[in-house]
Structure formats: C-alpha cells, structure tokens
Amino acid sequence: MALNSRCRAFRTCKRVLERAFSLCKAHSIKDMENTLQLVRNIIPPLSSTKHKGQDGRIGVVGGCQEYTGAPYFAAISALKVGADLSHVFCTNAAAPVIKAYSPELIVHPVLDSPGAAHEVEKWLPRLHALVVGPGLGRDDALLENVKGILEASKARDIPVVIDADGLWLVAQQPALIQGYRKAVLTPNHMEFSRLYDAVFRGPVDSDDRHGSVLRLSQALGNVTVVQKGEHDILSDGQQVLVCSQEGSSRRCGGQGDLLSGSLGVLVHWALLAGPEKTNGSSPLLVAAFGACSLTRQCNHQAFQKHGRSTTTSDMIAEVGTAFSKLFET
Numbered sequence: 001m002a003l004n005s006r007c008r009a010f011r012t013c014k015r016v017l018e019r020a021f022s023l024c025k026a027h028s029i030k031d032m033e034n035t036l037q038l039v040r041n042i043i044p045p046l047s048s049t050k051h052k053g054q055d056g057r058i059g060v061v062g063g064c065q066e067y068t069g070a071p072y073f074a075a076i077s078a079l080k081v082g083a084d085l086s087h088v089f090c091t092n093a094a095a096p097v098i099k100a101y102s103p104e105l106i107v108h109p110v111l112d113s114p115g116a117a118h119e120v121e122k123w124l125p126r127l128h129a130l131v132v133g134p135g136l137g138r139d140d141a142l143l144e145n146v147k148g149i150l151e152a153s154k155a156r157d158i159p160v161v162i163d164a165d166g167l168w169l170v171a172q173q174p175a176l177i178q179g180y181r182k183a184v185l186t187p188n189h190m191e192f193s194r195l196y197d198a199v200f201r202g203p204v205d206s207d208d209r210h211g212s213v214l215r216l217s218q219a220l221g222n223v224t225v226v227q228k229g230e231h232d233i234l235s236d237g238q239q240v241l242v243c244s245q246e247g248s249s250r251r252c253g254g255q256g257d258l259l260s261g262s263l264g265v266l267v268h269w270a271l272l273a274g275p276e277k278t279n280g281s282s283p284l285l286v287a288a289f290g291a292c293s294l295t296r297q298c299n300h301q302a303f304q305k306h307g308r309s310t311t312t313s314d315m316i317a318e319v320g321t322a323f324s325k326l327f328e329t
C-alpha cells in the first residue's frame with residue numbers, strides 16, 4: 001500500500017475508534033445521570049412538620065482498641081448526609097476516644113461485654129439501619145457478638161450495610177447474610193477477593209469484574225454488592241451499575257468508611273421511598289449508587305483544595321456541598 005493510502009486508512013481507523021469511544025463515554029454519562037435522578041427521587045424533603053429521628057436513626061457497629069477513626073468516620077458521615085441521630089456500638093476502650101472526637105455521636109461501650117448482642121438488640125427497635133464493621137477488628141469474641149447482632153437485625157428486618165471486618169466475618173460464614181435482601185456489602189479490592197474465594201472456592205476473574213460482582217450477588221441470594229475501586233461496580237444479582245463519578249488519585253484511609261456511613265442513611269431513605277420512586281430498580285442499588293457518587297465527589301472537591309494532603313476529614317467537610325451539587329440541583 002502506498003504511504004498516502006496507508007495514512008488515510010490510519011486516519012479513518014482513528015476516527016472510528018474516537019467516535020466509538022465518545023459514544024461509549026456519552027452512554028455511560030447518560031446512564032450515570034439517569035441513576036443520579038433516581039437517587040434524587042429517594043431523598044426525603046426537609047420539612048418543619050417532621051420530628052427528630054424521622055430522617056434517620058443509624059447505628060454503626062465497630063470500634064475497638066486499635067481502630068477508633070473508622071467508626072467515627074462512618075457515624076459522622078451518616079449525620080452529615082442527613083440522618084438525625086447516629087449511634088456507635090463499640091468496645092469499652094474505644095468509647096471514650098470516639099466520644100471525644102465528637103459530641104454529636106451517641107456512643108455505647110457494649111461490644112466486648114458478655115451481653116453485647118442483647119445490649120444492641122435493645123436499641124434495634126429505634127434504629128432504621130445498621131452499618132456493621134468499620135474498625136471492628138477481628139477478635140473472635142467480638143465477631144461472635146456481632147454475629148448475634150446480625151441475627152437480631154435480620155429477625156427485625158433492619159437493613160444492614162456490611163463493610164470492613166464485618167465482611168471478614170461474612171467471608172467466614174456466608175450463611176449469616178445468605179438471602180437477606182436488606183443487606184448491602186461494600187468490599188474493597190481485597191475484601192471482594194476474600195468473599196469471592198469463600199463463596200466460589202476459587203479466585204476472581206480479574207478480566208470480568210462486572211460478571212464477578214453479579215455472580216457473587218446471585219450466589220449470596222441477591223444481596224446487594226458494591227465493589228469499590230477505580231470504578232465502583234454494583235449489583236443486586238439482576239442489574240449491574242457502574243459509578244465513575246470523578247474522584248481523585250488520593251487514596252487515604254477512611255474513604256470507605258465515609259461511603260458505608262452515608263449508605264446507612266441512603267438505604268433507609270430508599271426503602272422508605274420504595275421501588276415506585278426508583279423506576280423499578282432495586283432501592284438498595286440506587287442507594288448504593290448515591291453513596292458511591294457522593295464519596296467520590298467529596299474526594300474530588302477535597303482534592304481540589306488540599307491536593308496530596310487530603311484526608312478523610314477533609315472529605316467529610318465536603319459532604320454538604322457535594323450532596324447539594326449531585327442531588328439538589
């Protein structure tokens with residue numbers, strides 16, 4: 001082929017690829033916008049006729065000697081997103097530390113007491129959702145208590161978001177949440193591999209992230225699974241959504257805690273709104289998409305201001321404006 005015709009062929013090929021890429025991008029942006037609209041539909045209006053508690057009473061189960069930041073990040077994020085009350089159920093050693101971070105949280109030092117499950121169960125009738133796992137640690141006695149809390153929550157039909165060491169527990173005993181449609185799992189890369197391996201007795205196919213998330217959700221009886229990463233992949237075993245809201249390259253610890261705490265509130269709002277507000281999509285899937293978008297938008301805004309020194313506290317300071325930008329415009 002002459003040089004000129006080879007150049008022409010190359011330019012044509014480049015144009016085709018560029019068009020395909022821009023169509024694909026436009027399609028995914030349109031999908032994202034449609035799903036964001038569903039998130040907007042589930043947000044309850046602020047109203048002077050409501051009383052304290054109606055917009056959400058959320059419990060976070062986690063916090064031990066080593067980890068006090070994670071449950072704090074989750075619980076304060078729930079409040080900042082719009083819950084009215086946020087409780088933390090943690091160990092005795094973690095409680096004074098978490099209380100000292102914030103006067104806004106209600107902190108119960110019960111998780112390492114012998115009657116831990118019963119102590120938390122007493123509060124369950126007053127809670128709308130539980131976030132289980134941030135900063136929980138992997139102590140067997142604590143995990144046994146958390147098992148009891150999960151069983152009590154299921155018996156009362158309370159939605160549960162399971163993150164971090166809560167996912168460690170689920171990987172040991174998948175039967176704990178098998179078929180519980182009000183559970184949302186929010187694994188990071190490592191936690192997803194652990195869960196997948198526990199359920200399928202084999203490694204994840206890293207070339208098929210969508211299929212892996214879909215299959216894990218189906219195998220667990222359609223619990224909602226949110227695999228966090230460069231793009232977040234979400235599935236309820238029927239639909240697969242991708243959240244690619246722009247974030248940043250800053251990967252400080254605690255961002256997942258912001259996500260799980262926010263999701264606690266959004267799950268409650270989504271279930272109150274029901275599937276008629278989510279256009280037939282699963283309310284929990286829509287809630288999860290909302291929490292992913294919000295976390296990534298907080299990351300983006302915080303990074304604009306603080307660059308490499310961005311921390312999760314900086315992201316939490318952005319929750320109000322990020323929420324307005326995404327959901328109230």
Ligand SMILES: NC(=O)C1=CN([C@@H]2O[C@H](COP(=O)(O)OP(=O)(O)OC[C@H]3O[C@@H](n4cnc5c(N)ncnc54)[C@H](OP(=O)(O)O)[C@@H]3O)[C@@H](O)[C@H]2O)[C@@H](O)CC1
Nearest residue numbers: 067068069070134135136137164165189190191253254257
């Ligand atoms: N301020 C606080 O109190 C905070 C406390 N936190 C609490 O800490 C507890 C343990 O949680 P966790 O996430 O550190 O535990 P885990 O599942 O063992 O993963 C760690 C290992 O996974 C790997 N890895 C991770 N991502 C990966 C990727 N994309 N791709 C590849 N590998 C990846 C990575 O491996 P490495 O790079 O070391 O080889 C790393 O060693 C839990 O309670 C949590 O809530 C946190 O919330 C943070 C803020």
Ligand SMILES: Nc1ncnc2c1ncn2[C@@H]1O[C@H](COP(=O)(O)OP(=O)(O)OP(=O)(O)O)[C@@H](O)[C@H]1O
Nearest residue numbers: 188228229230232247253254255256257259295296
């Ligand atoms: N490579 C990436 N690029 C952009 N955003 C990312 C990337 N990886 C994770 N995120 C985002 O960061 C948030 C937290 O995900 P991450 O995987 O860091 O969770 P985590 O490990 O559980 O965090 P934590 O430190 O709180 O335990 C999610 O909103 C996710 O979308």
Ligand SMILES: [Mg+2]
Nearest residue numbers: 164188256257
């Ligand atoms: Mg985490």
